[in-house]
Amino acid sequence: MTLHDASMSNSLGGISGRSVDVVDRLDGLDSITLRGIFARGIHGVLESEHHAPQDFSVDLTLWFDSRRAASSDDVAHTVDYSVVAEKIVAVIEGKSASLIERLATHIAMSVLEDSLIAAVQVTLHKPHACMDVQFEDVAISILRTREDFAAHLADFPANLTLRPEQARPAVLALGANLGNPLGTLREVVAALQSAPEFERVEVSPLARTRPVLQPGAAPQPDYYNAVVRVWSRLSAAELLDLAHHLEDTHGRERPYHWAARTLDVDVIDVEGVTSEDSRLVLPHPRAATRAFVLVPWSRLDPHATLEGRSVSKLAAWAQDANGIVNLWTDWLATDPEPEQTAPNLPSVPVSPAAPDDSPLAETQVGDYDAFGLPSWQAALPQAEARPRVVDNDTEIDIIRQDYSPSAGDSPSSSSQSELPAPQWQRVRTRRH
Known part of the structure; x- marks a missing residue:
């Protein structure tokens, strides 16, 4: 027709x-x-x-x-x-x-x-x-x-499209719980490391975490989460563009809010940039309460701060702290041994008044999976109804960004024009 x-x-x-x-x-x-x-x-x-x-x-x-x-x-x-x-x-x-x-x-x-x-x-x-x-x-x-x-x-605000004159750090949070999460996250890190736009890429330990669910939500597999800190002269909008490109490349679907996913890439913080734009809120509005972001980040940089607060201390007091099953330091190079038991987590620098149920407490759950880690089914409530989520808070937008800033989007300078708009198709895609 x-x-x-x-x-x-x-x-x-x-x-x-x-x-x-x-x-x-x-x-x-x-x-x-x-x-x-x-x-x-x-x-x-x-x-x-x-x-x-x-x-x-x-x-x-x-x-x-x-x-x-x-x-x-x-x-x-x-x-x-x-x-x-x-x-x-x-x-x-x-x-x-x-x-x-x-x-x-x-x-x-x-x-x-x-x-x-x-x-x-x-x-x-x-x-x-x-x-x-x-x-x-x-x-x-x-x-x-x-x-x-x-x-x-x-139609982004100027501060989100402006490129800095020198490379600056930005923090990205990676997560996955469908398909082959470990393989996916390794490919994402390799893609970031191979992209010529990044001068430096640092990777945190990998955390296995219980999913954060709405009341009555159906159970999901455990997540694998990591934090990556990158240095580049890309604008914040271009980093968001990259995040969505990586998600799409790895088959991300968004049937409803907080659904399980093959890959989630969030822009958590970009040095010197704050934003209330609904498509990209910076710093990320909920990062300060999420142990699955804070704990890996604190291992990557024990002195990191988020909006002036210690990331390590925020990690120790996050409400989902007990959802951290374990940390895997050399996850990019080695595979877990199927028969090994879940190791104790190393300690995080916290104040003396930190509660006993910090994110470092060992999880005591029966029924171990093939990796020797506690089975996710044992820790989740059983429910069949799919959650209805109403989010009245400002959210990082999920629309894929096909945007490349033009010369009129930011003040003209020779330093900005030296770096071409990134073409993310150069980033390595998923291997089959």
């Missing part, structure tokens, strides 16, 4: 002032339509809408070129509409928005993360909106294209 089909013309006809231009630019493309994607979330202006989720549904039409998929009969050459549907649900169940205009835009930008999609029309229904008159539905329809997506990505 092409844009000249009657159904498609009717679909675009309601987008005043843009339909002719969009039809011209998307002429000859095909479309997929999804209707009635349902999810519940907390969105609205009124105070009464802030305390309980309400119903939303989405109708979606997306345009792409299906000819290659039709020829190959290979799902890799087409748009996976099941992933699209999961993204829509994740947005609705995720961070709250006051206006349906904003929520619909978040949905459109999430869908356009797939570079195969040329444009998307989103119709967002809010059937239980708070009004004093009888009605059937409230809905908004928006049309967004790849140009809108590029503008969205490029």
Whole structure:
């Protein structure tokens, strides 16, 4: 079905002032339509809408070129509409928005993360909106294209796109609990070490940690977490671009907030940069409470600070401290021995008043796995319901960044122009 089909013309006809231009630019493309994607979330202006989720549904039409998929009969050459549907649900169940205009835009930008999609029309229904008159539905329809997506990505504050004159350190947190986590994290570190943009790369010990779950969430495998400190002249936005590229390269999917993942790469801190932008909050807003970040980081640099506070002390008092199963210092070079028992963790520098249940306490759990470490099933509550997560805090955005700053994005200087925009396709990809 092409844009000249009657159904498609009717679909675009309601987008005043843009339909002719969009039809011209998307002429000859095909479309997929999804209707009635349902999810519940907390969105609205009124105070009464802030305390309980309400119903939303989405109708979606997306345009792409299906000819290659039709020829190959290979799902890799087409748009996976099941992933699209999961993204829509994740947005609705995720961070709250006051206006349906904003929520619909978040949905459109999430869908356009797939570079195969040329444009998307989103119709967002809010059937239980708070009004004093009888009605059937409230809905908004928006049309967004790849140009809108590029503008969205490029609209960063100047301090996030500015490159320093000299290399500066930045802290990245790595985590994985699906597939082959150890192999994935080793490949990521190798990719960082091989990227010419980085002058220096330091790697922490590897921590095996219990997953942090919402109440009632289904169990997940244990995570493997590490912290990497890199020195470069890249902007903070480019580091975020790299983080998302690495996640995508290793098959990261985002069906819902805090889902298990093949790879998670967070930008934790960039020296000299603070940001409240919703796509990249710096320093990371929750890093100061996460032992799976703080403990490896404190081993990498016992004198590290986060917003003026000792990372080692923050690690000792983090609420998820008991979730650290063990630390593995030489994880890049050696494999664990299947029959060995879980070793005791080395001590972290803490104050004399530190509690006994610090992140260094030995976990006493039966049922050991093939690595000789306590089985993750033994430590997790059993539940079948998938969690609904409403995050009203500012979150690091999950949209993939295809952004390369132009000369007008930052003050001109010869030192900034010397370093070309990074092309992350040069980073080594996953081996099969």
